[in-house]
Amino acid sequence: MTGPFAERLLAWFDDHGRHDLPWQHPRTPYRVWVSEIMLQQTQVATVIPYFERFMARFPDIDALAAAEADDVLSLWSGLGYYARARNLHAAARTMAETGVPETVEGWGDLPGVGPSTAAAIVAQAFDRRAVILDGNVKRVLARHAAVDTPQEAAATQRVLWVLADERTPGDSAADYTQAIMDLGATVCRRGTPRCDVCPVRDDCRAHRQGREQELPVRRRRKPKPVRERVLLWLEDGDGRLFLEKRPPSGIWGGLACLPVSETPDAVDRRMAELGVKPAGDWQALGQLRHVFSHFELAAEVWGRQVAPAAVAECHGEWHAVEQLVHEPPVGLPAPIQRLIRERGGAALGQS
Structure with a gap:
């Protein structure tokens, strides 16, 4: 498969991407936002039943804003990282008064929404170009460009943001954003990358160099107390x-x-x-x-x-x-x- 990175990725996504996730039908700003917060550090398969129960109980921002904190936390039980639920609740109350943002900057001002999450919401909910850099995307880019400095380093993060910006197309924002996340989750996986079915393997430096298992570089972690x-x-x-x-x-x-x-x-x-x-x-x-x-x-x-x-x-x-x-x-x-x-x-x- 030849052509620009985004073109190859979008062609792969048409046939192999995930098109039936519950937050895609309908793909409203509220549903996309809740799913993105739930997906922070949590896999799709784990999130889906939580998302569906959450939507049944809180179908819109007003319902979530009016809820008691205990009601929100009870539906989050087992999903972990509970600050996400508290921030979600606080952000809903803000939006119930000020309205739903439509820009990356506006979403980034809400509690619990970092730069990549804000961009993912804008790209998927409004189909506008926005550059994301979540864990899956970092892994794809670090391998594709053979970034061999520790991923946690600030300098490496700056490099990855540049690489992400260079590859993000001017249109098809919603599909491209989902596509690159899907690629990292299902093909360019952490332990066992499936390079044989990767649409961008031909110019992937890690693949050419046989370094898929080495990249991305992670700092050696100390034993936890x-x-x-x-x-x-x-x-x-x-x-x-x-x-x-x-x-x-x-x-x-x-x-x-x-x-x-x-x-x-x-x-x-x-x-x-x-x-x-x-x-x-x-x-x-x-x-x-x-x-x-x-x-x-x-x-x-x-x-x-x-x-x-x-x-x-x-x-x-x-x-x-x-x-x-x-x-x-x-x-x-x-x-x-x-x-x-x-x-x-x-x-x-x-x-």
């Missing part, structure tokens, strides 16, 4: 679980979570802070491990019954375990949601 914690599973006598709201910013910000103690020795102090009076002994319920971007969480899960007289005095919320398993009314961190489902509503003392 491990933080040890204790998660407190507290039940009342009616099959309800005690949850407390996390602070609005930081890890699991704004979500409902099992209370956390930094050390086993601090558990009694945490119980006192929560206003919880136990009934019975602690039970070891297992471990929970979860990897964040900058550290790994290793938590022991301790379970205990709460004295009925103390339930009303607790500084948190009580939710039926059965409801948390099937249809959580609040936003839950993905690992906490998995823990609840794995226990399947089993009472303390049961396996």
